[in-house]
């Protein structure tokens with residue numbers, strides 16, 4: 001197979017500008033096919049402007065994309081994500097393969113893309129490389145957490161295993177169907193009563209001025225409290241510019257953020273939050289972070305925040321009837337909350353890491 005791997009052209013200001021056959025549109029179509037193959041039809045869909053926004057670097061993260069061309073077709077890609085504020089020794093390298101390629105060609109393509117991605121990461125000066133692939137609940141290689149697995153002979157996985165990557169962590173991808181939660185209102189009311197020392201504050205889009213300091217603190221806690229297993233992600237520090245860049249980035253291409261936070265009535269401090277990303281197309285909202293800080297756990301706040309977002313979603317965007325979420329397979333507290341909110345597993349994602357890549 002004669003593959004040519006070359007860097008993506010600079011992104012246009014407007015994703016919709018790409019005509020049929022243009023590089024960006026071919027890349028978008030590959031991304032849609034690969035997502036459907038990995039998560040199932042309709043679970044993770046983007047418009048072209050949403051897809052374009054996902055590729056845009058900002059002051060917090062550099063994103064490099066290279067496409068694998070087979071004649072006039074894009075049959076794969078490799079993306080190198082490099083944080084610019086913290087974890088600056090780490091690069092996250094992700095490949096995508098055209099699911100319509102025969103097995104042998106996917107194996108050959110994955111080998112070439114992984115090799116190129118590692119070279120690019122090293123050229124950026126990153127000594128630790130994290131890579132994400134298809135995973136499984138159980139399988140021949142178990143994650144170092146003891147939860148979740150991967151198949152070392154899978155075309156995406158084999159090139160990593162051959163280069164000494166270790167399986168650190170596995171994510172469970174789950175979906176909840178809101179139509180099946182017939183007792184949502186009653187559970188929400190009971191949750192409010194149980195957590196009567198707290199009030200809920202809600203917004204759409206960027207965090208209002210009065211909550212920005214609290215939200216920066218909650219994002220910093222998220223980077224420490226959510227399990228990252230042996231992955232080299234560092235604790236993050238969030239100033240106001242980072243919060244702005246994060247929220248604008250997540251809303252790229254027309255998406256919006258729906259956030260609910262719990263505020264302790266007696267002190268006014270924010271105790272936790274949960275955010276959904278609302279796409280402009282399809283019927284599936286995406287769960288982003290959920291966190292309750294340690295002193296406020298065990299009052300049903302985690303559950304209440306999630307139920308509250310579900311109710312508000314039903315009211316404001318009724319066409320978004322499902323929610324998809326990613327959770328570390330060892331994160332029992334979050335999985336326990338999600339299972340009781342009706343989330344069911346649909347896929348697994350494996351997180352690999354190699355240190356000292358120089």
Ligand SMILES: CC(C)(COP(=O)(O)OP(=O)(O)OC[C@H]1O[C@@H](n2cnc3c(N)ncnc32)[C@H](O)[C@@H]1OP(=O)(O)O)[C@@H](O)C(=O)NCCC(=O)NCCS
Pocket residue numbers: 222225226227289290291292293296297298299300301302303304326327328331332333334336337
């Ligand atoms: C996950 C998290 C939000 C839960 O917050 P919380 O407010 O303590 O959770 P709740 O009180 O709503 O718990 C609801 C139910 O979940 C289950 N649960 C909560 N914590 C648990 C734990 N440590 N172990 C097992 N089950 C647990 C219980 O069944 C509980 O039901 P109960 O209220 O009848 O006892 C919190 O632990 C957290 O912020 N963790 C760190 C951040 C994180 O990992 N976020 C998710 C990243 S994907």
